[in-house]
Amino acid sequence: MFSQGDSTSDLPQPVQSRARRASPLPPPRPSLLNSSRNENEQQYNNNSTTIPITYSTDFIWTMENGGLRKRPVPTQDAPDYTQQAQNIYSGDKFDKAELQSSRRGSHLGRLDLTDIVLLGLLTAASLFTRLYKISWAKYVGKANSDEAHFGKFASHYLKREFYFDVHPPLGKMLLGLAGYLAGYDGTFDFESGKVYPDDLNYTGMRVFCAICGATIVPLAFLTALELKMSKQASFLLGVFVLVECSFATISRFILLDSLLLMLTATSVYCLVRFRNEQAARPFSRTWWGWLLLLGINIGAVLSVKWVGLFAIALVGLHTIEDLWEMLGDLKMPWRTYLKHWIARILCLIMIPVAVYMTCFLLHFAILTRSGPGDAQMSSLFQAGLIGNDFDENPLEIAFGSRISLKNNGHGGGLLHSHVQRYPTGSEQQQVTCYHHKDANNEWYVTKPWGVEIPGEKYDGEPEFLEDGAIIRLVHAQTTRNLHSHSAHKAPVTTSEYEVSCYGNSTLGDKNDHWKVEIVTDVLVPETKRVRSLTTQMRFRHVMTGCLLRSHNVILPQWGFKQAEVLCQKEGEDLSPFNIWNVEKHINSRLPQPRAGTPRPRSYFLHDFVHLNVAMWTSNNALVPDPDKEKDILTSTPREWPLMLNGLRMVGWADDAIKYYLVGNPTTWLGSTFGLVALVGLILTYIIRWRRQIRDFLPEEYKDFAFAVHTGLLGWFLHYMPFWIMGRVTYLHHYFPALYFALISFAFVIDHISIRLVPNWWSRTIIMSAIGALAIANFVYFAPLSFGFNVPAADMKGREWISAWNLLEP
Template sequence: MGGTEKVEESLKSERSKQVTSEAKPDFRKRLLITLDSFRDGGSEAVWWSVWWMFMVAAVYSRLHYITMPYRVVWDEAHFGKMVGWYINRTFFMDVHPPGGKLLLALFGYLGGYNGTHSFATPNTPYDGYHGIMPMRVGCALLGAGMIPMGFHTVWVLTRSLPTAALAATLLTFEVGTITLSKFILLDPLLMFFVLASFHGLCLSHNAADRSFTRSWWLSYTYTGIMLGCVMSVKFVGLFVVGVVGCYAALDLWNMLGQTYRPLVNVMQHLVSRVLCLILLPAVIYLAVFCIHDHLLFKAASVFAAEEAHFSPGFQMTLKDNQLNNVSQPDEVAYGSVVTLRNDNLAGVYLHSHNLTYPERVFPKKLQQVTGFRAKDINNHFKLLFPEEDPDLSDGFYSGEPEFLAHGDWVRIYHTATSALLSCGKNKSLITTKHNLVYARPYNLTDPPQVDAASEVFNVDPSKISSAGVSPWQMWMVHLEGGKPGDKVRTLHSRIQFLCIPNNCALTWPRAPLPVTWGGGQAEVTCSNNLKDPYTTWMVEQHFNPYLKNKTFTHLRSGFVSRLVESHRVMTWVNSRLKPVGEQRYNSHRPWMWPVCFKSQVWYDVNFRIVLLGNPVIFWINLVFLFVAPLLLLHHYYKHKRGYTPSPRLAERKERIVFAVKWLFLAYLLHYVPFYTMDRILYYHHYFPALQFSSMLTAVVLGYFLESLPSWLSPDTARLAFHWTTASFFAIFAYSFHKFCYVGYGHPTVSGFNPDNSTFKDIRFFDEWEI
């Protein structure tokens, strides 16, 4: 019996070895079958497995280190304040449309944030404040949504699973995109809606042969909704609007050239695109602005500069603003105290203060007169007769009030510093072709005698006031469209103040004074161009207890007026965002972006975060940006030479050509326009274009990999495909491993030291502060 058992055990052992030896080739065979299924994209299970794999990678990569640091980082100081203002219903002005900030506020509201954190400066801690991290998580999830969006976009364009996977890999492992997605910023929202809009374009093209079916209408409606969303986040969303618009116009043009198609059908397509791609986005944008306008109904404070960018009619709609339900005299009299506002877009208030112009230029210590965009006591001026001073103890004139009218002369007296507005013979410091405007001390109770000869040349002495006031301190009132006897009216009249000896008008030349001695306030001068529109002023606030008050509610702006004015102000402020001082060093020019030439430090207080893209992905993308147009030229060359591929190959090439053409156009429209902008630019402005560049790289690379069978034998092509694909995945993953904590951030002991840095071995350029 013992011998028999040993024989049976021996047989079992041999069978086990045989099964094991047979299992090995079965595993390799199954692996190759899976890889072949991945290459062919024929298995639905493999497709969904790949999709879910990237979905998990996207969410994990964006949520990793989401709370680090637990402090305000870079522009979170900017947008975090705005979230608080939305929650507290406080008005503010920003250069971007309100949609993105409203979405951030929604994240905060759903997370329980009460809007009380100051977000004063970067590095302000979040400790003790609930609901701030949900805003970061909301941004990160939208950033993660870009990966499945990009994956499906490329899949719809090419019907190639490897190409879609390559696109998702490039989007997943791009370090700079992750950095932008982890914080309370508009960038993840913008990039998500940009990709979603292009995704809708691709779905619409895919449904072109099913016109007016349910799927066709859904694809165009989806595209229109995403266009409305992207325009509501930032104005650069208009770039993707341009891409979709070009596609729609070209599509309609091709339909018009199809003589077999009835003209009625072409008109139906035109109307449907107008409805979905123009009216629907416009309605969404207007609805977003309406919500914004409805929420922000309180002024920040009575002296806030936020609402001072806007017209008096706009300010009247804000609770707690000085002009809200204002009651003040209508007709302006001598002795009244007024504020004078330049009657132009974002006009400044006439302002003065106890600071002088530089002594090296004006040794007489002339007091500055500037333009200031905030309600301040230093904006108050008293309007005096040319010669007589107020005779009442409260600073007003006795007797019946005399009203200021067209053609009258007036002295403009700054009440806070007891000085008269004057126009010198000197040229202004910044706008040198204009005359200098300054304030000269003047005591109303005991006016000094002025030696006119020291200040006035070629003027009849009889015109010099006996009270010691020179013509340089008297201004002629000229009403726009006025005639003699027309009175100056508060908030209604448009006025020029003319200095007759210099033949010039008080104006705002839109130039800022140096920060060092002028605080960056606006320059106010006297211009010889009397037709300059910036020489026009208005009386905004009017104080005179001896005159009857009236209300001005009829001047309140309506919704349409507020909408138009808000966009004019946003455009004006955006155009004036020029790099100044240290900003010149931190700003980036567009040529630097594709080569990943320069980094941008976001945070460096015991934890260092640097915005730097994955350079491997940037440089590979740059190569394929040159290859892509060559591929298109090759295709059109062969087409012109009469080459006719097989129907299956022709369909594949048609897909590839469409994908390359529109991805390349989308990249150009999101990148090239920045060369025309002279405003301050940063590295993050490139990242919407980068997403198209990455998808373009995937499409071109995928096309070359799928073309291997036409160059190699089937078995060799199969192996070359798998090894090449695996190599690219490995390169991208390894580059992510090397650079990811540049963007995620890492603890530091002290400030940046290039010679003792964790990442000094991978610093390719000196401009990389890593």
């Protein structure tokens, strides 16, 4: 097929492989997907000597030999693919210059005038669609209260009050910064449905989110260029992201989603840029720069929402494959290979971890005042906050003291009880751990049954609580005794004993008795007396020997999603979940600490781990109630790919300004079709490759495989985990996956059109028609994104699916 005079100077030379060698393949059969390629090859073969050839494919997907890649070693008779490429892409059917350009590293340094004009048009249009009428709704989102939710967090940063949320702090710190730059002082309470006061520049805060949301449009265009898509397809992808109604709507409110989308898009772009630099100039300055930016971006996207873990997984899988391919290159010295490992460990592991931890360091440094989230943190952390009431705690605990007990486990709460009873077991009063401060967290320290001193009524000299003392803990609000027994199992962890509240001030038994065992004291390690805040102790049940324990297991709805408390039979003496300290201490007969008494402090690493565990525990508690009907605001992953549900962003009164979160049918449903088509395309190529039909040149295949990995794998990683999550899900959880689906959609259109429609103008007309349809749909659904103040019934024609609940009151 190839003459001996063919040149190979334009393509990389074959490399030796550490992988298993394979015998030469017979001559490839002609491709049926490209008639022009068949004609050119046939004409060339008539005038050439046909010789056997072998392949040097790096990423061929095959299930042969147990799924292992087969990487044949090139022989000395390997063909010259350059001349073949010239034959295949000759004539006016393909843009030869564009093909050659696509093989040279990154595209950004080679943006021509057309690219710059298209980029400018997309950026301007993106800003318009995100900013148009952005201040029209002058009230906080009512039905979907997330704007109230995150607006309050911004206020806490400006007032420097500590709060708690299930998401990492970076996005909310940026919202607080936006409020500061807009002149907001943090005093507005952001109640759902409340009208913004005239002196609050809410528009400035929304503009910040809108600009973040607008950046994904030019980023999509640049990413497509770096994925070696044609200019038409790159511009089409930019149009898809531009006119996706859900992206335009979600960017108009004070939310984290626009920040999440922006950082997801920048992470993908940095990944693609780095891959191109890796292929062209490894260890160059630009190579290091894009690798470093990639690490910073994946650390930042994780610091906005934990959904960023899926972006990290995408980068991690690409990195593993990249290092695996390098392992098979015998020409690469081991020292160079080790440098690649070190570079990736530094930039893709250590840098993201540093970014994530730095966000929490700033979070703690800013929020120095006591606030509504104090109870989620350890007692020592709270002691370091300005404005707490711990200075009023008497130093040492005595019988008759009224106390609250904090569990020392990461994410631990306060020992709590309430009048509700267990539905099973003893059916006595529930005991839980709770992360909010109220009177149901308070207990009296009293003497055991049979002792004359009645605890709180004792008015003689204080008798201090010491190591080894036998006590009862009496719930202050219900006067019931903290109780355990071997006859009943814990409600969730059935291998352990139940803990309940039982009896009253005159009724009880020895199962109400607990032995105090001091573990240590932060300030006075050898103390024999229990001190508030600093003494860490266990409570051992006298009758059974089990230890009072709480852990991060959440009770069902009947337990109000609070943490389970149990008595561990074979107690782990030093487990932090079995250790408690006194947090609040009230006893009027004891003196308050002297001024200047040392106040203990917690350490950053302890606070960092504690807060993340608390976030994880609270996030796992966000599960739907099986006893309630499905909320019209929630949706399931099953509904997302086909856009079977929408979301009301505000109240739905006839005269209210209303926003409805729904996708553009062309782009949303088209992206789902694109994913299915891409899977079909992959299967087709695998079958054809197994039949020894060559459809790609080696470098061309690498570009194809990388683009497929980026779009399809990115969608899979950002979508499929929600199927196994127990938490409540909403439509906006699909948005990062939708971004990858749109990349796949544009890539499929580009790939198929190049092979089936050789003429450049014909392809341009086809892509223009698809883009025009997407724009027409956006214009039609624009009132749902930009807002409408007419009765929802006037939008009846836009409710294409009854489940969208656009018309229901």
